[in-house]
Amino acid sequence: MNRIIAFASRNIKEMLREPLSYIFCLGFPLVMLIIMTFVNESIPPEAGMNNFRIDNLSGGIAIFGQTFVMLFTAITVAGDRNGAFLARMYASPMRAIDFIAGYMLPMIVISSIQFLITYAASFIISLITGIELAIGGIASSFIAMLPSSIMFVAFGMIFGTIFNEKSAPGICSIIISLGSFLGGIWFDPDSMGGFLLKLCKCLPFYYCTKMVRSSMVLDFGFEKFILPMIIVVLCAALMSGIASLVFRMKMKADLA
Amino acid sequence: MIAIEARNLTKKYKMKTAVDCINLKVESGELFALLGVNGAGKTTTIRMLSCLSAPSSGEAFICGKSCISDPAAVKSVIGISPQDTAVAGNLTVRENLEFMAKIHEFNKEKVNQRVNEMITLFNMDDVQGSRAKTLSGGWKRKLSIAMALISDPDVLFLDEPTLGLDVLARRELWNAIKLLKGKITIILTTHYMEEAEQLSDRIAIMINGKIAEIGTLEELEKISGKTGLENAFVEIAERSKK
Numbered sequence: 001m002n003r004i005i006a007f008a009s010r011n012i013k014e015m016l017r018e019p020l021s022y023i024f025c026l027g028f029p030l031v032m033l034i035i036m037t038f039v040n041e042s043i044p045p046e047a048g049m050n051n052f053r054i055d056n057l058s059g060g061i062a063i064f065g066q067t068f069v070m071l072f073t074a075i076t077v078a079g080d081r082n083g084a085f086l087a088r089m090y091a092s093p094m095r096a097i098d099f100i101a102g103y104m105l106p107m108i109v110i111s112s113i114q115f116l117i118t119y120a121a122s123f124i125i126s127l128i129t130g131i132e133l134a135i136g137g138i139a140s141s142f143i144a145m146l147p148s149s150i151m152f153v154a155f156g157m158i159f160g161t162i163f164n165e166k167s168a169p170g171i172c173s174i175i176i177s178l179g180s181f182l183g184g185i186w187f188d189p190d191s192m193g194g195f196l197l198k199l200c201k202c203l204p205f206y207y208c209t210k211m212v213r214s215s216m217v218l219d220f221g222f223e224k225f226i227l228p229m230i231i232v233v234l235c236a237a238l239m240s241g242i243a244s245l246v247f248r249m250k251m252k253a254d255l256a
Numbered sequence: 257m258i259a260i261e262a263r264n265l266t267k268k269y270k271m272k273t274a275v276d277c278i279n280l281k282v283e284s285g286e287l288f289a290l291l292g293v294n295g296a297g298k299t300t301t302i303r304m305l306s307c308l309s310a311p312s313s314g315e316a317f318i319c320g321k322s323c324i325s326d327p328a329a330v331k332s333v334i335g336i337s338p339q340d341t342a343v344a345g346n347l348t349v350r351e352n353l354e355f356m357a358k359i360h361e362f363n364k365e366k367v368n369q370r371v372n373e374m375i376t377l378f379n380m381d382d383v384q385g386s387r388a389k390t391l392s393g394g395w396k397r398k399l400s401i402a403m404a405l406i407s408d409p410d411v412l413f414l415d416e417p418t419l420g421l422d423v424l425a426r427r428e429l430w431n432a433i434k435l436l437k438g439k440i441t442i443i444l445t446t447h448y449m450e451e452a453e454q455l456s457d458r459i460a461i462m463i464n465g466k467i468a469e470i471g472t473l474e475e476l477e478k479i480s481g482k483t484g485l486e487n488a489f490v491e492i493a494e495r496s497k498k
Contacts, residue, residue, distance in 0.1 A: 002361045003358070005358075006355055006358035007359070009355070009358075010344055010347060010355045013347055013351065014344060014345070014346045014347065018346060083340055083342060084340035084342035085342045087308055087336075087338050087342060088336060088337075088342040088404075089359075090308055091306045091307065091308055091331055091334065091335075092331060092407075093328065093332060255308060256309070256310050
């Protein structure tokens with residue numbers, strides 16, 4: 001456990017001292033939150049479009065932010081693999097589980113901090129725009145976002161382990177685009193229906209957004225919360241398992 | 257006492273044999289240099305001895321522990337400073353050392369004790385608060401070696417420790433390595449003749465994955481019939497090609 005804490009502590013310091021992490025993990029989601037609030041203000045009420053209203057937007061932006069934590073996880077893992085740092089670590093008493101937990105835990109912490117900051121900003125916006133955000137909704141969203149946070153960090157681990165420092169961010173940007181468009185962050189797939197909705201339902205991102213948004217408005221019904229939660233928890237468990245397997249296999253190959 | 261032993265150690269990559277059936281014994285406290293041109297197999301040898309690469313055949317033992325059957329035990333008695341300075345760039349010098357000490361699961365008191373010892377040994381007082389990525393190449397190498405030494409290993413592997421350093425930084429690092437002589441078994445790879453000559457007790461000349469000769473500088477001069485390590489090296493290299 002001491003090795004995991006030591007490695008996790010190193011990773012969290014590396015990330016917090018990297019200016020890019022603030023731009024990607026905090027700056028960009030906050031900028032989007034503000035821009036989309038302005039967009040929402042420009043949409044006439046008769047359009048009946050409330051996707052960018054702060055009570056809907058905050059959950060979507062929280063998931064959007066998690067995709068950037070995925071990117072940063074991939075960059076961190078790929079960066080360590082690219083240099084000789086992991087070689088030094090491999091020659092130390094570190095075991096595969098120490099690496100996996102040491103990478104994933106700090107990223108989940110970062111993701112949680114990012115969530116809190118996003119919701120703090122959302123709360124301020126809600127006071128300005130006069131749209132109420134329930135404190136209970138924020139608290140339940142915080143719990144609801146944990147499985148998706150684990151899932152995105154696991155995605156980052158997989159890409160960082162398989163791909164190098166140059167290609168991992170490219171692959172992650174595909175997931176960021178897929179996650180934001182097919183996750184229903186920028187539009188409501190349920191209102192569109194058809195093939196697009198079917199496609200959205202084939203990917204876990206749609207359920208991440210739906211679960212967090214539903215918990216925000218304290219709607220814990222089966223269709224809107226329980227089913228998405230089951231799907232996201234299963235995906236998070238599956239992705240974590242794959243991340244662990246891929247890292248172990250790569251470590252074994254590196255030491256062959 | 258034998259600290260390092262390699263028996264018919266071989267590493268093959270598909271069609272290429274990087275290390276070809278090498279045998280060597282290194283005494284405890286000895287500073288042993290693997291000297292050779294780029295691609296001679298020095299780094300591959302170190303990687304196998306430090307359990308970073310599995311041999312294709314043969315055996316290796318560090319302090320009597322098998323690199324093949326008991327790598328965890330081997331890792332507990334070795335330290336390695338890789339060719340690239342493997343330091344955490346955004347951590348300070350002190351944090352890097354603390355991090356490595358914690359990886360070895362030292363208690364808080366021992367972490368502080370070992371970190372302070374390393375900072376004193378390598379004269380890093382003035383840079384201990386600086387982030388590793390801001391250090392010069394020489395300081396990074398010193399930090400890299402200090403990180404390898406933090407666990408108080410029995411055997412230290414230094415892979416091209418002065419590669420790319422300017423002459424002053426190189427001399428300074430040599431002095432630091434000289435301070436360790438006799439206290440710990442060191443295997444050093446280099447392609448700088450002067451470095452091997454200045455630092456080593458014994459030198460193994462590696463040519464195309466094989467150890468062409470092993471001996472002290474005097475022994476190598478005698479074998480080759482030439483004076484100076486560079487001349488001896490060239491003579492031995494040419495003989496082994498024939």
